Structures are given as structure tokens and as C-alpha cells.
Amino acid sequence: MSTMERAHVVRGVDHAAFPTFDPRGTITFYRDVLGFPVVHATCALGWGPGDHPDFIHFFFDIGNGDRLAFFYYFGVEPYRDTAIPELIHRARHLAIHVDSEEHLQEYRRRLDASDWPCELQVRHETVESIYVTDPNGYLMEITRPLRAITVEDDIDANVSVDALMDVTGEDEPTLEKFFARKARLIAERYAGEAELVTFA
Amino acid sequence: MTVLYVLDVDDFRPLAEVASKAPDTTVRRRGPYLEVEAAGEIRIERDATGCRNAVWYSSVAAVESGRVSRWDKVELVVTPRGDAL
Numbered sequence: 001m002s003t004m005e006r007a008h009v010v011r012g013v014d015h016a017a018f019p020t021f022d023p024r025g026t027i028t029f030y031r032d033v034l035g036f037p038v039v040h041a042t043c044a045l046g047w048g049p050g051d052h053p054d055f056i057h058f059f060f061d062i063g064n065g066d067r068l069a070f071f072y073y074f075g076v077e078p079y080r081d082t083a084i085p086e087l088i089h090r091a092r093h094l095a096i097h098v099d100s101e102e103h104l105q106e107y108r109r110r111l112d113a114s115d116w117p118c119e120l121q122v123r124h125e126t127v128e129s130i131y132v133t134d135p136n137g138y139l140m141e142i143t144r145p146l147r148a149i150t151v152e153d154d155i156d157a158n159v160s161v162d163a164l165m166d167v168t169g170e171d172e173p174t175l176e177k178f179f180a181r182k183a184r185l186i187a188e189r190y191a192g193e194a195e196l197v198t199f200a
Numbered sequence: 201m202t203v204l205y206v207l208d209v210d211d212f213r214p215l216a217e218v219a220s221k222a223p224d225t226t227v228r229r230r231g232p233y234l235e236v237e238a239a240g241e242i243r244i245e246r247d248a249t250g251c252r253n254a255v256w257y258s259s260v261a262a263v264e265s266g267r268v269s270r271w272d273k274v275e276l277v278v279t280p281r282g283d284a285l
Contacts, residue, residue, distance in 0.1 A: 124254040125211060147210070152232035156207045156261060163262075176267050183264035186205055190231035197227040197234060199217040 015059060015067040016094060018138060021078035023056070025135030026070055033114040034107065036060035039067060062096050070136075080137060093139035095129065104130060104144045126153070159185050202266035202280040204236040212259045214249040215276070233261055242266070242278040 020026045030036045040059040046052040053073040060068045081089075098104050108130050111118045120131040129143040163182035167173040204219070206212040208229060216234040220227045224239040236242055246256055253273075260268065263278055270277035 122254065123252060125258045150209055152207055152209050155232045159261075176263075179260060179263040179268070183203060183205060183262035186230060186233055186235075186262055187264065190233070194228035194230045194235060197216070197220075197229050199220055199227075 012064065013062075013066040015069045017057070017069040017071060018136065019079075020070040020072050020136050021076075022135045023058075023070070023072040027058075029114075029116055029135050030060045030068065033110055033116065035110065036062055036068070040069075064097075068094065068096075089137075090139045093131075093141055095141035095143050098142055098144045100144060101128070104128060104142060107142045159189070202238050202240065202242050202278050203264035204242050204260065204266070204278050205230070205233045205262040205264075206236070206259055207261050208232055208234045211251070211255045212261075214251060215244050215259050218244050218248045240280060241269075242276075244276045246273060246275060 027038075031038055037060065038058060039061045042057040044055055044057070046054050053076050055074065056072045058070055058072070062068045098107065108118045108121065111130070111132050116132050116134070118130045118132055120129075122129050122131070123146065126146055126149060127143045128146055129141045131139060131141050134140050159182055163178050163185055166181050167177045170177075204215075206215045208216075213234065216227045216236050219225055219236045219238070219242055222238065222243065225242070226237050228235045228237070249256070249259075251259060256273075256276075257271070260271075260276070266278045266280045268276065269279040
């Protein structure tokens, strides 16, 4: 048992689930446009006692054995949170991985030939992504790696989250305070290791 | 004295290289980072680095004894400040 303590044994996404009030649009978009196979559907009378509505819980294969799922509730009025700021609304998104530029372009082609054309294509630092809003108003991203993630990236990420923990534990966190805190962590962790670098 | 850290990977190394060409500026390797130290401000022209947009705007790892006073499509400027945060 002790060997399991703190072991990192999770294996990716089993499924991520979202409500839909437009199952026809959702099935058209994910199954017919993107070509994601339907792999499971639970068709259920409301759960247990109470007023839980009858529903269909249906799943699309998004590769790697992972699944994207939706709930459609019979008789429930469509709800959309119109008060949510656009920034926050679009921060919530699902990014699906492809391995290559060819594969990314293929999904862009499928979207552009549909009623949901690609809205944006961006080369980020380590990935290139296409973005589209699905029939439910959810932002969806498909992304491919531009370079391998290195051990340096992982170290930097850990220093960053340590600095973020520190500055968000204090009043009025800012990027400036974050950069300063991170600099101090770097100086502490790598004290005495500096060697001069010259560029040819 | 102003210190700018960038991660020592292909994407961000050009910032340190461009900065190193200014007088009174030294670059050291500190762990996985390049530590750019200048007597005064550090100015890095984006065009000289060849960084595309997303790389440019994620290129700063950390700043000591200074603050980012300009970071736009033209240049990154780190200005010295006496009062450490």
C-alpha cells in the first residue's frame, strides 16, 4: 500500500460532460462534421426519487479512449448564463489534441465546410490551435504541438505556480509582483550556480 | 542593477542574445534560466529576436530589481527600481 502513497496513477480524461439544449446541433457538429464516433448513450428515466428530469447522456470518442459527453434533459427550458463575462465564458474550453499540422488542417477543413467554420487559428508558444464555438456556445479548441515540452519547461512551470501561490496569498496580486517573487525563487534555488554565457 | 530571467529554451534564448549586445550587460546561466543583468535598463527589440506574437508575450520568466515598463510589439523594456517588492 505504501508504494501507492502519492503515486500519480490517473490516466487522462475518462469523460468531460456538459449540458446541451440542442442535441440535434450537437450530434451534427461532433458526429457528422468532426467525425467523432458515438460510443455510448445512457437513456434514463429521472434518477431516483424527486424531480430529476428524464435524460439522454450521450458520448463521443475524442481519441485515446477519452470521451466528450452531453446531457440532454427532456422538458427542461434552455438555460444560458448571459451574465457571465465573455472573458470568463471563453476561458472555459475543451482542447482536443492532434499530433500533426496535417491533422489540424484536416479538422479545419471539416469545420470550414460546415455551418461552424473555424473562427481563429493561432500559433501559441508551444502549440498551434484552431478555435470554434460549438452549437451550445462552448468554445472548442483543437491543438497540435509545435515543439516538445522540455524538462526546463516543467521546472519553470513549477517555479511559476510556487510564485503564484505566494503572490495570490497576499493582497492585490499583480504580474509585476509575480515576476519579482519568481526572480527571488530562482535566485534562492539556483544560488551559486551561475556561469557566464557568451553568444557566438 | 536590473535582472531579467528568460527560460533557456530555443523560443526565449534570442531575448538574452539580443540583450547581451548592449553595453554593461551580462548573461549567466542560472539553473534552467538565462539571467540577463544590466547596470541600467534592459531594452530588447522584438524584431531583433524574431519571436512571433505568442512567444514574445510569454517570454519573461522573472524580473528582479526592476519592472516591465514597456512590453508591446516593438520592444520589451525593463526599468530599474530601487524598492524591491
